Amino acid sequence: xxxxxxxxxxxxxxxxxxxxxxxxxxxxxxxxxxxxxxxxxxxxxxxxxxxxxxxxxxxxxxxxxxxxxxxxxxxxxxxxxxxxxxxxxxxxxxxxxxxxxxxxxxxxxxxxxxxxxxxxxxxxxxxxxxxxxxxxxxxxxxxxxxxxxxxxxxxxxxxxxxxxxxxxxxxxxxxxxxxxxxxxxxxxxxxxxxxxxxxxxxxxxxxxxxxxxxxxxxxxxxxxxxxxxxxxxxxxxxxxxxxxxxxxxxxxxxxxxxxxxxxxxxxxxxxxxxxxxxxxxxxxxxxxxxxxxxxxxxxxxxxxxxxxxxxxxxxxxxxxxxxxxxxxxxxxxxxxxxxxxxxxxxxxxxxxxxxxxxxxxxxxxxxxxxxxxxxxxxxxxxxxxxxxxxxxxxxxxx
Numbered sequence: 001x002x003x004x005x006x007x008x009x010x011x012x013x014x015x016x017x018x019x020x021x022x023x024x025x026x027x028x029x030x031x032x033x034x035x036x037x038x039x040x041x042x043x044x045x046x047x048x049x050x051x052x053x054x055x056x057x058x059x060x061x062x063x064x065x066x067x068x069x070x071x072x073x074x075x076x077x078x079x080x081x082x083x084x085x086x087x088x089x090x091x092x093x094x095x096x097x098x099x100x101x102x103x104x105x106x107x108x109x110x111x112x113x114x115x116x117x118x119x120x121x122x123x124x125x126x127x128x129x130x131x132x133x134x135x136x137x138x139x140x141x142x143x144x145x146x147x148x149x150x151x152x153x154x155x156x157x158x159x160x161x162x163x164x165x166x167x168x169x170x171x172x173x174x175x176x177x178x179x180x181x182x183x184x185x186x187x188x189x190x191x192x193x194x195x196x197x198x199x200x201x202x203x204x205x206x207x208x209x210x211x212x213x214x215x216x217x218x219x220x221x222x223x224x225x226x227x228x229x230x231x232x233x234x235x236x237x238x239x240x241x242x243x244x245x246x247x248x249x250x251x252x253x254x255x256x257x258x259x260x261x262x263x264x265x266x267x268x269x270x271x272x273x274x275x276x277x278x279x280x281x282x283x284x285x286x287x288x289x290x291x292x293x294x295x296x297x298x299x300x301x302x303x304x305x306x307x308x309x310x311x312x313x314x315x316x317x318x319x320x321x322x323x324x325x326x327x328x329x330x331x332x333x334x335x336x337x338x339x340x341x342x343x344x345x346x347x348x349x350x351x352x353x354x355x356x357x358x359x360x361x362x363x364x365x366x367x368x369x370x371x372x373x374x375x376x377x378x379x380x381x382x383x384x385x386x387x388x389x390x391x392x393x394x395x396x397x398x
Contacts, residue, residue, distance in 0.1 A: 004354035008347070016322045016343045019359055023094075023349030028203045030180040030196060031093050035345045037176035038289035044297065045289030048320030051297035055329045056388045060375030068371040069378045070364070074337045075161050075259040075281055075314055077133035080110030081364055082327065082337035082379060085344050085356075086318050087116030087137035087163070090186065090232075094349045096213035097121060100129045102348055105356035107132035109364070114163055114339065117141060117150065118235060122220045127157040135161040137263065138252070139168065140242035142222045142230055148255055150221050155257060162256045163283065166244050166274075167264030171236050172291040187233045188217070246277055253278035261316065266301045268308030281314035288319055288341055299330060300393055303384075306334025324366020328374065331382045333389075 001009070013019055024032050038045030072082040085106050091098025099121040106113040107130030114135040115126050127134060136154040140147050151162065177183065184192045200207050218229040230238065253260060261281035262274035271282045284302045286295050298319035306315050317330050318339040330338050343363065347355030371377070374386055 002354060004351040005358070008351045008355050008358040013350075013358060013362075015362060016346060016359060019343075019346040019350050019355060019362075022351070022355070023346045026203065026351075027094070027206055027349045028196075028199045030177075030182050030185050030199065031206070032349065033176040033180050034090070034174075034182050035088075035094060035342060035349060037174055038293065039172035039174055039291055040293035042289060042293065044286055044293050044295055047297040048286070048289055048299070049322060050320075051299040052320060052323075052326045052329055054390050054393075055299065055333075057325075057329075057370075057374060058386050058388060059373055060386075063375035065372045065375060065377050067377060068368045070367060070371070072337055072379060074112070074133075074316070075261070077112055077135075077161065079112055079133065079337065081367060082331065082335075083360070083363060084112035084114055084133075084135065084316075084337065084339045086339035086341035087114045087118075087165075088341050088345050088348075089116050089118035090120065091116075091345070091348065092120035092213060093186070093210070094345060095352045096209045098348055099126050101353040102344060102356050103127075103130040103132065103134070105344075105353050105360065106130060109357065109360040111360060115154075115159070117221060118219060119221055120219070120232075123150070123154055123159070124157045127159065133161075134159045135163055135261075137163040137165060139165060139239060140244060140248065141219070141235060141238040142224050143242070144248075144251070145225055146222050146230075147252075149223055151252075151256055153221070159258075161259045161261060162252070163261045163263045164244060164249060164252055165263045165287075166249075166270070167266075167285070167287050167291050168239055169243050170240050172287070172293075174290060183236070186217075188231065246273060249274070249277040249279070261314070265305060266296055266298070268305055271305045271309050271313075275309070275313050279313065281316060282309065283339065284315065284317040284319075284335070285339075286319055299333065302330065302333045302335060303389075303393070321363075324363045324368070325370040327363065327367050328370040328382060329387055331379060332384060332387045334384075 070081040072079045099119050103113040103126045112133040116137045117139040136159040222230040259280040262279045263283035265271045265282040317335045344359045347359035
């Protein structure tokens, strides 16, 4: 076992909260808060987690569970458990070659990995690093020509499912990032970074890795015609000008040959419109509480979306998942699989690939334990009858 793996092994690390604390120790404040923070007052960020606390299990006891089959087939992707690592932007800020090593950990664990457009690693190198099911998440930064070129590269590299994010009408107001100077850290002005130096120097392991990795100054998967890779400093302004509309979704459907999922759905109306425009799946998501503060927790939105969609499409969700029992609750309320972002990003920040592997291991053991204690042997047995939710959620009777 490597030193990094020993550092995140039990009993030192037994849950995702332990990984969060380890990441907080290793990362400079500006980087940790980028991972940990949300928009404005962070109400939605907190509600995403609190919603799971409001859902109560109804186990079937006196049942001998011989084994738990956690395998799932999601849009043609065979997963060892119903889990994908969600797209996390700027992962190379968290750990050198962040997207590559996270994808490698996902492959070893037999789960899926979704690569963001806002990646510091070339998508081909991410694909080479892993044999896991690979999804590509698209922003329209750089315009349609840049996006179409990236989609062609992604398809050739073996990315089979496209996730298009629709909840970035503008950039969320992330107060921690503004206070800490996150934009300055990734910007081109070296003198402007001087106020950040004391905290960066106080985290020498992170700083040494960041410098060895060459920093993160470009987006290698966003190639601007006539210019080359988009400078990282232009990302925020470009995102503000690249709002995805339903017309864009129709265009994307025509240029992407594989399954398409729409990420950022919180209402039945958007879910059904996504299907009308050609999507095979939707991800119930509020961007981890990083965009519109005060919107519904994703677990609360999930049952209404699931009821509206029925069997017409595959439903996934993300947001607030910190335990395997959270995954079980999401499956009971209509999701076929979940994506996790912060849960594995904490592991990445704490110990690189060993930390990501530990995060996945924790969630896998948690889910297996939850299934055994609920009295089920397969994911297909989980349904609405295994949970109670507050009356305020306006659920239909079981």
